[in-house]
Amino acid sequence: MNKMRPTFKDYNQNQAWLFPPSIDELIPKDHPVRIVDRVLEQIDLRELISTYHAEGKPGYHPKMLLKVMVYAYMDNIYSSRKIEKALKENVNFMWLSGRAQVDHNTIARFRSERLVGIFKNVFKQVVLLLAEEGLVTLKRVYTDGTKIESVAGRYTFVWGNAVKTRKEKMQQQLEEMWDYAQSIADEEDKDPEPPDFKAVDPKKIEQTAKKINKILKNKSSQVEPKKKAKGRYIEKNFPENLKKYQEQEQILQERNSFSKTDTDATFMRMKDDHMQNGQLKPGYNAQISTEEQIIINYTLHQDANDLHTLKPHLESHQELYGSLPEELIADAGYGSQENYELLESKGIEGYVKFPTFDREQKLAGRNKGIKVFDRDQLYYNPEKDFYVCPMGQRMDFKGVKRTRTKSGYAQENHYYQAKHCEGCPLRGSCFKGSGNRTVQRNPQLEYYKEKVREKLLSQEGEKLRKKRTADVEPTFAQLKHNRKFTRFTLRTLPKVEIEFGLHALAHNIKKRIA
Structure with missing residues (x-):
């Protein structure tokens, strides 16, 4: 019995093309890369182009680099080296870039330098295009925040309370040594007006330490070796230590901590890990406003508490669009007298829970669990x-x-x-x-709580509360879970704003495609 031999299609790697296909023919007409190209072709990039100089060697066109960057984030490619690799190997990137061979340093500089200060305008223009298409109205927004870890080292912390304690201890030791030196000094060496040890600067500490050591040297026979060593240590180390503490306080400003490897990052309590252990890591508080799961506005903050982010977030919205939303829906993290008054003064209809609202509703109509006192x-x-x-x-x-x-x-x-x-x-x-x-x-x-309670319990309020959980929270889930965006790759606040903005813009274009 003869066994039939299998047949295969012709396979010849060296086959020449009579009419070689163009890259355009290899990309489907409805492919997302074409959507990115069409959307960004409508954007006014004069502000971005103005950051380039006329002198020097011609550079890559910023429109091409922006398209490549946005599409890379849509494709979950965030590393500049991986983007460089995609430009050489991925047909979609090759088509988008016109087969330009851009190195990773150029890509990194474009993202972290050229886009600073101007990217928000690009983001705004895309949102306005979506508004023209009827996908958003900009009148009703759902606002929420999430903490995203910095690329900084997790154990490179500086705590504000520790800096304050060290300064106070240093000032106390200096004062004690001054008093001791004055107690053994000759009359001509005594200073009738002691320094103000709480207002000393590095130069003043150095001068004071030299006076102390001069007295200790003159009275060498009466001074214990430990006191001599302490005097030398103060003169050698305290001026530099105070200078370091002052620099750290300048970085801290109103914060309670920062990371040495990203001084803009603040240590924040992140979500519990799989063992239900709290995570204290350097990071940023990202705030977004959404409508139909499209990000309307985003801001990055160094304050871990959502309470104080609402005002600058609304100011950013006003700056972007020249007006404020008519309605704002948010959770209890924003519920405060300050925020209620802010919304009322701006003419915004706020559906913002106060911190005890959910507990009130849970216990309403039930005696069990109500704390009568x-x-x-x-x-x-x-x-x-x-x-x-x-x-x-x-x-x-x-x-x-x-x-x-x-x-x-x-x-x-x-x-x-x-x-x-x-x-x-x-x-x-x-x-x-x-x-x-x-x-x-x-x-x-109490006046604001009564008004808010009435609105939240109305038919419209109940509908909006349910809608919030299906609008802004799934948007964060898309960014953090589906797109694996749980940690920044850039350092400093201006650069992480660019990075978050690229994620937000890529998300919006994906929503448009969907």
């Missing part, structure tokens, strides 16, 4: 301005305490105090402190 459960008489404790005792107004938030916003808290808590049978459950129980109330915040 909480201030919010006490009866309050708004006409006569007093509370009533669980035993029926009046808690009268005692005074006002004015405070300021981290951003300088002024708040007023009203204090109320009971009169006869001693001997009360409920005292152990009501409160644990000594004396009579005191509660505080912020009237303006």
